[in-house]
Amino acid sequence: MAAFYIEPDLKQTQQNKLFSTVILPFFLACALFFPLFVFQNLGFLDFWWWMSVNIVLLVSFGFLIDSSYKDYLKRDFQSGSGKKIVLGILSAVILYGIFYAAGECSRIILHSAERNIDSIYGLKQGSSLLKIWLLMALVIGPGEELFWRGFLQRNWERRFGKYSGFLLCVLMYAFVHLGSGNPVLVLAAALCGLFWGGLFLWKKSVLLVAVSHAVWDVLIFLVFPL
Numbered sequence: 754m755a756a757f758y759i760e761p762d763l764k765q766t767q768q769n770k771l772f773s774t775v776i777l778p779f780f781l782a783c784a785l786f787f788p789l790f791v792f793q794n795l796g797f798l799d800f801w802w803w804m805s806v807n808i809v810l811l812v813s814f815g816f817l818i819d820s821s822y823k824d825y826l827k828r829d830f831q832s833g834s835g836k837k838i839v840l841g842i843l844s845a846v847i848l849y850g851i852f853y854a855a856g857e858c859s860r861i862i863l864h865s866a867e868r869n870i871d872s873i874y875g876l877k878q879g880s881s882l883l884k885i886w887l888l889m890a891l892v893i894g895p896g897e898e899l900f901w902r903g904f905l906q907r908n909w910e911r912r913f914g915k916y917s918g919f920l921l922c923v924l925m926y927a928f929v930h931l932g933s934g935n936p937v938l939v940l941a942a943a944l945c946g947l948f949w950g951g952l953f954l955w956k957k958s959v960l961l962v963a964v965s966h967a968v969w970d971v972l973i974f975l976v977f978p979l
Contacts, residue, residue, distance in 0.1 A: 754909060754979075759869055765959070766912065767933065770912075771805065773818045774818065774819075774905075774908040774909070774912065775908075775909065776911065777818075777934040778785075778798055778811075778814070778815075778818075778880075778904075778905055779925060780879070781810075781811065781814060781924065782785060782811065782900075782925070782929050783929055783938065785807040785810065785811065786929040786930070786932060787929065787930070787932035789803055789807060789932070790931075790933035790934075791932045791934075793876065799879070799880055800876050800880075801876075801884065801885050801888050801889075801893075802888070803894055804888075805824035805888050805892045805893055805896075806895055806972055808892055808896035808897060808967070809892070811896070811900040812896050812900050812904075812905075813901045814900075815899065815900050815903070815904030815905075817868055818904075819904055819908065822903070822904060825903070825907070825959075826899075826903065829894050829957075829959055829960050830960055834960060836955070837958050837961040837964070838960070838961075838964050840956075840961055840965075841960070841961045841962065841963070841964025841968065842949075842965070842966040842968050843967040844952060844965040845964070845965045845966075845967075845968035845970075845972060846960070846972070848945070848948050848965070848969050849943070849972045849973055849977070851948070852941070852944075852973060852979065853979060855944070856870065856979040859937065867936055869935050869936060869937035870937055870979060872935055873935065873937070873938055873941075874974070874978060877974065885974065885975065886971060886975055889967065889969055889970040889974065889975075890967045890970070891967075893967075893970065894963065894966040894967030894968075894969070894970045894971075895963040895966065895967055896960055896963075897964050898949065898953075898962040898963040898965075899959060899963065900909075901922060901926055901946070901949075901950075902949060902950060902953040902962050903953075903959035904961060905921060905922050905925070906918060906922040906950055906953055906954075907953075907957075908954060909921055909922055909958045912949045915954065916954075919950050919951070919953075919954050921940075922950055923943060923946035923947050923950050924943075924946075926940055926942055926943070926945070926946035926950075927940075927942045927943035927945060927946060929942075945966075945969075949965060949966060954963065
């Protein structure tokens with residue numbers, strides 16, 4: 754009996770990719786982050802443990818959906834890693850300086866800014882600073898970049914175009930912070946999304962932005978709070 758080869762339905766394949774790399778990540782991120790910012794605690798999980806669990810779930814999702822992701826990261830970590838780490842640290846310091854200036858300006862312009870900023874730092878209350886430091890440096894900071902830039906932005910740039918994919922990821926990153934009800938946090942997320950997304954757009958290195966995010970987190974939350 755002659756064997757027949759049936760060509761895959763290209764349209765169906767494209768629809769599947771649209772669902773797995775655009776629609777599903779959007780709803781998954783919203784489903785994980787909105788309750789986190791609204792309730793801040795989930796049973797025995799405080800805000801930091803809950804956020805860490807969410808990040809692990811999102812990163813795992815990225816690896817599950819994108820079969821090329823592991824090889825992409827391997828090449829990234831094996832090529833010029835020392836330079837990327839140094840640039841990541843320097844960029845974190847630059848971003849801290851931007852936030853310091855923005856924080857001072859917001860306190861002058863917005864009467865509610867001080868209260869909004871204090872509520873962000875209030876998330877540290879009742880939690881071990883060592884625990885927060887470890888989770889930020891090892892899970893939250895790197896994990897966010899693995900998902901938002903390494904998986905999402907990289908795939909959205911391929912689907913929507915370089916700059917459109919970048920800007921859409923910035924908007925989504927800010928959007929999932931709306932559950933906090935804190936305009937300063939939403940604006941901060943948008944600024945961070947622009948900064949790290951821009952770095953990724955420029956250097957295409959998850960290692961670089963992961964180091965930058967982790968160092969910045971520790972600087973702004975624990976070492977030199979605003």
